[in-house]
Amino acid sequence: xxxxxxxxxxxxxxxxxxxxxxxxxxxxxxxxxxxxxxxxxxxxxxxxxxxxxxxxxxxxxxxxxxxxxxxxxxxxxxxxxxxxxxxxxxxxxxxxx
Amino acid sequence: xxxxxxxxxxxxxxxxxxxxxxxxxxxxxxxxxxxxxxxxxxxxxxxxxxxxxxxxxxxxxxxxxxxxxxxxxxxxxxxxxxxxxxxxxxxxxxxxxxxxxxxxxxxxxxxxxxxxxxxxxxxxxxxxxxxxxxxxx
Numbered sequence: 001x002x003x004x005x006x007x008x009x010x011x012x013x014x015x016x017x018x019x020x021x022x023x024x025x026x027x028x029x030x031x032x033x034x035x036x037x038x039x040x041x042x043x044x045x046x047x048x049x050x051x052x053x054x055x056x057x058x059x060x061x062x063x064x065x066x067x068x069x070x071x072x073x074x075x076x077x078x079x080x081x082x083x084x085x086x087x088x089x090x091x092x093x094x095x096x097x
Numbered sequence: 098x099x100x101x102x103x104x105x106x107x108x109x110x111x112x113x114x115x116x117x118x119x120x121x122x123x124x125x126x127x128x129x130x131x132x133x134x135x136x137x138x139x140x141x142x143x144x145x146x147x148x149x150x151x152x153x154x155x156x157x158x159x160x161x162x163x164x165x166x167x168x169x170x171x172x173x174x175x176x177x178x179x180x181x182x183x184x185x186x187x188x189x190x191x192x193x194x195x196x197x198x199x200x201x202x203x204x205x206x207x208x209x210x211x212x213x214x215x216x217x218x219x220x221x222x223x224x225x226x227x228x229x230x231x232x233x234x
Binding site for chain 2: 008010019021051052053057059066
């Protein structure tokens with residue numbers, strides 16, 4: 001019984017590790033999303049674009065989203081929570097024609 | 098088993114679960130975590146190191162907490178790391194930086210900065226209680 005009690009922390013570690021592997025999925029989405037600062041120029045956020053390097057998502061008081069599934073705020077499904085604004089860092093990001 | 102031992106065990110298991118889960122999940126979805134760190138209001142050069150070092154330290158703390166001889170070190174490390182996290186989250190929450198970033202992934206995003214600060218403070222207190230109880234032995 002004492003032996004088992006001593007091993008509980010290790011068992012806790014193993015269980016938590018198993019849950020981490022079970023409930024965490026690496027980001028594998030290959031779908032492009034879109035962001036804009038002014039709703040005129042839409043930037044394509046593909047697999048090569050890095051958050052924090054090519055663009056930022058900051059908190060905003062406006063009821064908008066940082067990224068959308070289509071280059072249109074009214075028809076495109078938002079990605080992520082509301083009150084987030086897109087901020088361009090890399091002006092060489094591809095844009096929608 | 099007396100009350101102090103029960104409290105110590107609960108705190109120990111909570112910290113092990115927290116550090117293990119958060120550390121390993123950050124390593125599994127490293128791209129998202131790295132992006133969330135680079136989105137924070139400190140230079141990306143620092144962010145690149147932070148995104149690698151933080152999950153490794155978290156798993157290391159969990160391992161230190163498992164060992165009986167290294168447990169006190171695990172508690173001290175937990176207090177140190179939680180102090181850093183709590184201070185940073187608090188500074189973001191009160192608007193000390195020129196902008197308020199989104200967490201963009203994980204717990205911060207769901208909780209918001211204020212709730213995350215309160216949660217961090219709670220865990221920090223647990224870790225400090227863990228040190229006090231373990232030292233008394």
